[in-house]
Amino acid sequence: MQSPLEHVVLFHVGPVPISEPVVVTWLIMAGLGLFAFLSTRKLAILPSRTQTVLELFVTVLDDQIRETMRRDPAPFRPLIGTLLLFVLFANWMSLIPGIEPPTAHIETDAALALWVFVATIAFGISGRGLRGYLDTFVEPSWVMMPLNLIEQITRTFSLIIRLFGNVMSGVFVVGIVLSLAGLFVPIPLMALELLTGAVQAYIFAILATVFIGAAAGESEEIPLTAKESE
Amino acid sequence: MTMEGNLVEIVSVLSAAIAVSFGAIGPALGEGRAVAAAMDAIARQPEAAGTLSRTLFVGLAMIETMAIYTLVIALLVLFANPFV
Numbered sequence: 139m140q141s142p143l144e145h146v147v148l149f150h151v152g153p154v155p156i157s158e159p160v161v162v163t164w165l166i167m168a169g170l171g172l173f174a175f176l177s178t179r180k181l182a183i184l185p186s187r188t189q190t191v192l193e194l195f196v197t198v199l200d201d202q203i204r205e206t207m208r209r210d211p212a213p214f215r216p217l218i219g220t221l222l223l224f225v226l227f228a229n230w231m232s233l234i235p236g237i238e239p240p241t242a243h244i245e246t247d248a249a250l251a252l253w254v255f256v257a258t259i260a261f262g263i264s265g266r267g268l269r270g271y272l273d274t275f276v277e278p279s280w281v282m283m284p285l286n287l288i289e290q291i292t293r294t295f296s297l298i299i300r301l302f303g304n305v306m307s308g309v310f311v312v313g314i315v316l317s318l319a320g321l322f323v324p325i326p327l328m329a330l331e332l333l334t335g336a337v338q339a340y341i342f343a344i345l346a347t348v349f350i351g352a353a354a355g356e357s358e359e360i361p362l363t364a365k366e367s368e
Numbered sequence: 369m370t371m372e373g374n375l376v377e378i379v380s381v382l383s384a385a386i387a388v389s390f391g392a393i394g395p396a397l398g399e400g401r402a403v404a405a406a407m408d409a410i411a412r413q414p415e416a417a418g419t420l421s422r423t424l425f426v427g428l429a430m431i432e433t434m435a436i437y438t439l440v441i442a443l444l445v446l447f448a449n450p451f452v
Binding site: 141142143144296299300302303304306307310334337338340341344 | 448
């Protein structure tokens with residue numbers, strides 16, 4: 139049985155080996171980017187079918203960010219939305235035969251979680267100022283500073299392991315059942331994997347929102363939700 | 369293979385099995401309590417079923433992660449053991 143920590147190297151670009159997750163990741167990025175580009179060329183007041191779905195997605199995303207952060211969602215929408223969509227499609231890549239989800243390899247999750255880590259610091263500094271952001275580390279008192287510093291590392295690490303473990307265990311269990319029982323038996327497990335993938339994508343995005351929101355702090359005036367302003 | 373290397377492998381397989389089996393107990397109990405509480409809440413307030421089940425799914429995924437951690441440890445011991 140192949141170790142989940144090893145990689146299949148597909149080809150080399152110069153001295154750099156290119157493994158399968160990298161290719162799949164770039165395919166997802168190209169697909170999502172192309173779809174987003176093409177579907178936003180002709181935006182109309184009376185939306186088409188595709189535009190309605192996209193507007194629904196953006197509205198739901200905005201409401202979630204606003205409820206969680208108590209801030210205007212506009213600066214956070216691109217990052218959180220991209221994380222959610224990318225992780226969702228990456229988790230569902232196992233639907234295509236022969237392709238493993240790139241999130242079943244720890245390097246992809248580490249890259250995503252490191253982006254969340256960087257974004258937490260960046261939004262924290264831009265939201266509170268450098269002094270204000272550093273002050274959050276000595277809350278509620280200076281005794282807590284080591285714990286606050288460790289928390290930054292451990293929660294990034296648990297973000298990595300949570301996504302990696304959930305997706306990888308799904309791939310692993312399907313592989314084991316397939317080798318034990320045969321062709322059509324793992325289908326219910328794969329259906330369960332779809333649910334797990336969607337839930338994990340949502341959790342990854344919502345945790346990123348919570349971390350960034352906690353670092354950036356609440357804004358003075360709480361913006362109205364879409365429902366309240368109607 | 370030397371006897372000592374063999375012993376490390378045996379202990380690794382055993383410890384992986386123990387880690388997964390005992391690591392599954394806690395999350396299983398926790399998930400049971402969470403589902404029971406959600407059932408109770410839905411029975412009292414059926415109109416809140418949507419919000420409750422959404423929160424339940426997220427909470428279950430969080431609890432399940434604890435079991436996943438032990439699985440990752442077990443796989444590390446089996447496939448990426450630094451002592452073998």
